[in-house]
Each structure stands twice: as C-alpha cells, then as structure tokens.
Amino acid sequence: MAALSLISEHRCFEGEQRFYAHESRECATEMRFSVYLPPQARMRPVPVLYYLAGLTCTEETFMTKAGAQRLAAELGLMLVAPDTSPRKNRIPGDDAAWDFGLGAGFYVDATQDPWSRHYRMYSYVTRELPEIAKSLGGLADRQGIFGHSMGGHGALVCALRNPAQYRSVSAFAPIAAPSRCPWGEKAFTGYLGPDRTHWMAHDASALAAARRYENPILIDQGTEDGFLAEQLKPQEFETACRRSGTPLELRFQKGYDHGYYFISTFMADHLRHHARYLGA
Numbered sequence: 554m555a556a557l558s559l560i561s562e563h564r565c566f567e568g569e570q571r572f573y574a575h576e577s578r579e580c581a582t583e584m585r586f587s588v589y590l591p592p593q594a595r596m597r598p599v600p601v602l603y604y605l606a607g608l609t610c611t612e613e614t615f616m617t618k619a620g621a622q623r624l625a626a627e628l629g630l631m632l633v634a635p636d637t638s639p640r641k642n643r644i645p646g647d648d649a650a651w652d653f654g655l656g657a658g659f660y661v662d663a664t665q666d667p668w669s670r671h672y673r674m675y676s677y678v679t680r681e682l683p684e685i686a687k688s689l690g691g692l693a694d695r696q697g698i699f700g701h702s703m704g705g706h707g708a709l710v711c712a713l714r715n716p717a718q719y720r721s722v723s724a725f726a727p728i729a730a731p732s733r734c735p736w737g738e739k740a741f742t743g744y745l746g747p748d749r750t751h752w753m754a755h756d757a758s759a760l761a762a763a764r765r766y767e768n769p770i771l772i773d774q775g776t777e778d779g780f781l782a783e784q785l786k787p788q789e790f791e792t793a794c795r796r797s798g799t800p801l802e803l804r805f806q807k808g809y810d811h812g813y814y815f816i817s818t819f820m821a822d823h824l825r826h827h828a829r830y831l832g833a
C-alpha cells in the first residue's frame with residue numbers, strides 16, 4: 554500500500570476528521586478520501602462504514618454536509634468517503650458534462666478507452682479503500698457501505714456483489730436501475746461500452762433480482778425529489794428484491810427533495826441501521 558499524505562486533520566466530537574491524498578494502485582493516479590476516526594479508534598479497531606457520494610461531489614461533501622460525525626462518535630464507527638472520480642490525470646472531455654467524467658465515476662471499472670486506465674472506482678472502493686481503512690484501525694470483518702444517488706447505486710452494487718465483505722448496506726435516493734435511466738445509460742455506454750450485457754454486473758436491480766442479500770437493506774427516498782421518476786426508479790429495485798427474497802425497507806419521505814437537507818434528516822437512522830449489523 555502506497556503512503557498516505559495527510560492534507561488536513563481536525564478534532565471533531567472527540568475523534569479526528571482527516572483528509573488524505575495518495576497514489577492509488579487501482580486508479581493509477583492520485584486519489585483523495587476523507588475519514589472520520591471516532592474516539593474509540595484510539596483504543597481499539599472499530600467497524601468501518603463507507604459512504605459513496607453523488608454526481609459533482611468530492612471527498613468533502615459528506616463530511617461537511619451530512620452531519621454524521623456526532624453519532625458516529627457515539628457508536629464508534631469509522632466513516633470513509635472517497636472522491637467520486639480520479640481528478641489528477643486529466644482526460645480530454647472529462648469536464649464537458651457534470652454527469653460523466655470528473656465527479657461522475659459511477660463506481661465502475663471502465664473498460665473503454667480513454668477511461669479504462671484511471672476510472673476504476675469499483676476496484677478502488679471494494680479492494681483498495683478497505684486495505685487503507687484497515688491500516689487506519691478499521692475492522693476488516695465489520696464493514697458496511699451506504700451512499701447517495703450515484704453513490705447509492707455504487708453502495709448497493711458493491712454490497713450485492715460482495716455480500717461477505719459488506720455486512721450492511723443502505724442508500725439515500727439511489728439510482729436504482731441504472732441500465733434503464735438516462736444518467737446510467739450515458740455513464741455505462743461511455744465507461745462499459747454499448748453492449749448492455751456488460752452493464753448487468755453494475756445494475757443494482759439486476760443484481761438484487763438474481764441473488765438474495767441476507768441483511769435488510771434500508772433506502773430512503775424523498776417524494777419531492779425532482780430526479781425520482783426519470784433517474785432513480787426505486788420501485789424497480791423493490792420488485793427485484795421481492796423476486797430474490799431480499800429484505801428491503803423502502804421509505805418514501807414526504808416533502809423531501811434530493812439534497813443534503815434530506816440526507817442529514819435521516820442520517821441517524823442509517824447510522825443506527827449499520828451499527829446494528831456491524832455490532833457497533
């Protein structure tokens with residue numbers, strides 16, 4: 554594992570909020586991530602909860618907007634939030650749109666040129682970040698994952714493909730059927746190519762229909778979310794879970810939109826959900 558470079562460190566609810574950069578093995582360029590170390594981490598290894606953010610976000614968004622650290626400190630949960638794409642090695646056209654390229658890695662391992670060298674967010678999250686979390690005092694056998702929108706899609710896919718690795722999963726307004734919405738179709742075509750059979754390994758609804766995930770999945774979705782009907786499609790995920798017998802609690806929250814005021818409102822429920830299955 555390459556050395557971590559500490560960008561900044563801040564005392565927070567008796568724990569430590571840190572921001573790091575490092576040369577990523579999987580992305581073959583510099584990556585950034587944030588970590589919240591609860592006070593318990595000074596004494597012993599602690600469970601780890603990964604948060605994957607949405608389009609246009611960075612490694613800072615969750616830590617500054619979601620209000621998760623106070624309860625994470627109480628529960629003794631380490632929080633780890635990666636950036637949403639590589640940014641250091643620029644690719645022509647990577648900033649041409651806000652829903653593809655920079656800030657929009659979609660948590661897949663790209664197979665298409667010119668993205669395939671650096672855009673390997675799936676392997677970065679599922680392989681490299683856990684090694685880093687362990688080196689910072691995280692327990693390898695007590696990991697959970699959650700996320701928002703594009704990151705909700707990423708969290709569901711990581712957990713459904715690696716049920717032994719992630720004991721718990723939840724999402725806020727996830728892109729739940731990316732093969733059948735404009736954001737997902739654009740990203741998967743660009744990163745994975747036009748053959749839709751290659752998309753299924755990154756489609757949460759396809760994965761949930763194919764195999765049962767044992768622990769209950771929690772999803773919160775705002776009813777006033779402007780992306781709900783066209784981009785998110787949580788009902789397709791609900792149907793898929795029913796097919797495989799995967800336990801799902803899909804909660805429609807009246808009056809809430811897609812943003813971080815919604816996420817911060819229900820953050821405590823998600824942290825407690827993970828704490829329950831991570832033994833925190």
Ligand SMILES: N[C@@H](CCC(=O)N[C@@H](CSC=O)C(=O)NCC(=O)O)C(=O)O
Nearest residue numbers: 607608609610651701702703704812813
């Ligand atoms: N183009 C707009 C909207 C981008 C946006 O809404 N991003 C969401 C995630 S959407 C799906 O992944 C987000 O989390 N934004 C960050 C925030 O702080 O709300 C724009 O560029 O703002």
